[in-house]
Amino acid sequence: MKNVKKLWIALGALVLLTPLGLLASGTAWGEWGSDELSTMLGYVPAGMARFSELWHAPLPDYTIPGLGDTPGYVLSAVVGIALIALVTYGLGKLLASGER
Amino acid sequence: MHIPDGYLSPETCGVMYAASAPFWYMAVKKVKRTLTSRTVPLLSIFSAFSFTVMMFNAPVPGGTTAHAVGGTLMAIVLGPWAATIGVSIALLIQALFFGDGGILAFGANVFNMAIVLPFVGYWVYRMISRGAGEGSRRQWIAAAIGGYVGINAAALAAAIELGLQPILFHTANGTPLYCPYSLSKAVPAMMLAHLTVAGFAEAVVTGGVVAFLQKTMPYVLRIRGGKEVSA
Numbered sequence: 461m462k463n464v465k466k467l468w469i470a471l472g473a474l475v476l477l478t479p480l481g482l483l484a485s486g487t488a489w490g491e492w493g494s495d496e497l498s499t500m501l502g503y504v505p506a507g508m509a510r511f512s513e514l515w516h517a518p519l520p521d522y523t524i525p526g527l528g529d530t531p532g533y534v535l536s537a538v539v540g541i542a543l544i545a546l547v548t549y550g551l552g553k554l555l556a557s558g559e560r
Numbered sequence: 561m562h563i564p565d566g567y568l569s570p571e572t573c574g575v576m577y578a579a580s581a582p583f584w585y586m587a588v589k590k591v592k593r594t595l596t597s598r599t600v601p602l603l604s605i606f607s608a609f610s611f612t613v614m615m616f617n618a619p620v621p622g623g624t625t626a627h628a629v630g631g632t633l634m635a636i637v638l639g640p641w642a643a644t645i646g647v648s649i650a651l652l653i654q655a656l657f658f659g660d661g662g663i664l665a666f667g668a669n670v671f672n673m674a675i676v677l678p679f680v681g682y683w684v685y686r687m688i689s690r691g692a693g694e695g696s697r698r699q700w701i702a703a704a705i706g707g708y709v710g711i712n713a714a715a716l717a718a719a720i721e722l723g724l725q726p727i728l729f730h731t732a733n734g735t736p737l738y739c740p741y742s743l744s745k746a747v748p749a750m751m752l753a754h755l756t757v758a759g760f761a762e763a764v765v766t767g768g769v770v771a772f773l774q775k776t777m778p779y780v781l782r783i784r785g786g787k788e789v790s791a
Contacts, residue, residue, distance in 0.1 A: 464601045466777065471605060474612050481627070484619040488626055489749045490722050490739065491564055497740075505566075507729065507737035512566030517659030522615065536658060537615060541608040543653045548607055548646070552600030555592045 475537045479530045561626070561718050561750075561758075562654065563669055565662030567739040568721060569729045576721065577667030583644055583675045590641040599638065599783060606634040607646035611653065613765055614660075618757050622749070626758035629673050632681025632710040633766045636703055637773075639784055643678035644670075668721055672714040681710020681766070694781070695774045704767025711762040712754045719743070719750035 487496060494504045494512050522536035523529065568576070595603065610630035617625040635643035648670050654660040661669045685706030692698035723743030726736035739746070773780045 464605060467602075467605050467609075467780075471609055471612060474609070478612065478615045481616040481618075484617045484625040486619065486623045486625050488561065488617070489620070489624040489753055490567060490718070490741070490746065491562060493564075494566070501740055503735075505736050505738055505740055506731070507569060508566035508739075510566070511570070511662075511664060512564060514565045515655075515659065515663045517655075517657055519657055520659040522658050522660070533615070537612055540611050540650075540653050540657065543657065544608045544611055544649055545604050547649050547653070548600065548604040551645070551649070552595060552597070552603060555588065556595050556597050556600060 471541070475534060475541070478537045479533050482529060482533055561629070561669070561673060561715060561754075562651070562661030563665040563672075563718060563722065564659075565664045567662075568665050568668055568725060569738050570664060571729075572721060572725065572738075573662075573664040573667060576665075576671050580667045580670045580675060584648070584670075587641040587644040590639075591645055594639065594784075595642065599642075602638060602780070602783070603642060603646050606630070606637060607649050609769075610634060610647055611650040614650070614654070616761070618761055620753040620757045622752065624749070624753060626753040626761075628707075628758060628761040628765045629677055629711055629714070630762075630765055631673060631678040631714075632685065632703070632707040632762065633769050635678035635682035635710075636685055636706070636766070636770060637780060637783065640678045640682040643682070644674050647674035647678065668718070672717045672721075676717045677710045677714035679710075680713040681706040684709045695778060699781075700767045700771040700774060703770035704763040707762040707766030708759040712751070712759050715750045715754035715758070716747070719746040722746045722750075 494509060498504045519536055522533050524532040524535050527535065613628045613630040617627050620626050631643050631647045634646045651661055651669050651674060655663055655666050685702045688702035688705055689699050722739045723741065723746030725739035726742045729737045731737065
């Protein structure tokens with residue numbers, strides 16, 4: 461591919477704009493946490509209480525411990541993109557290994 | 561549209577993993593044939609683009625939010641099977657590291673956003689752009705409409721999975737065990753968010769990037785060599 465660099469630059473610009481995604485208040489429909497749901501319903505469904513805390517993500521909701529919301533969001537994007545690049549690179553190597 | 565853990569019963573989660581598995585299998589098989597070391601960087605960048613686009617939460621009337629996914633775009637550039645892999649990777653990173661979407665619900669989220677979305681979106685794109693010239697207006701309009709329809713199909717799938725929960729899984733006295741909102745609530749709420757907001761965001765992202773590629777890097781749109789990769 462001749463020039464993918466241009467696309468990485470565009471992506472970098474987009475990363476700097478991600479804090480715009482923080483402006484919308486509220487949670488996506490059906491993604492409320494147990495506390496939010498408990499306020500809305502007056503109870504937390506039993507099965508949900510059992511499974512919702514199954515996994516504790518290191519950077520929950522794109523926050524970085526010790527950083528404010530905005531820098532944390534931007535840095536989360538950088539971390540996420542780096543991880544994706546790593547995984548796709550590894551998978552790509554694996555899958556394209558049979559390349560003629 | 562990232563279903564968290566606790567909203568779907570473990571049984572539903574199992575069914576959704578089982579539904580996604582054959583698509584992963586086929587996707588790996590297909591992509592192994594078509595992916596070259598030259599297209600790997602594009603899988604990287606479009607998967608990363610999808611991840612980033614999903615961070616742009618837009619407000620939806622009624623106090624919730626929604627976002628674009630970028631899955632149809634990936635299907636147009638790299639094919640729907642590669643899009644299944646690319647979006648799945650973005651969803652995996654979101655679930656594991658950022659708690660966006662559940663671990664048990666990962667199969668369901670893949671089914672909606674990495675399978676239904678790119679395949680439906682791509683199919684619509686092919687239907688509308690068939691015979692359209694390279695760099696034509698019809699090509700990017702087809703991409704925009706494909707994006708709009710694809711994300712709405714995915715939202716409908718998610719709404720059905722969520723809305724079935726209180727009907728299928730409740731205590732003896734009828735109290736829901738998982739998602740408490742049935743189809744009559746889930747479908748209108750999810751469709752409102754995606755027909756009015758996220759669908760247009762996806763249309764702008766898909767049509768906009770395709771138009772950008774037509775103008776500045778047309779060779780990216782030629783990667784698949786006009787080759788038909790049947791869904």
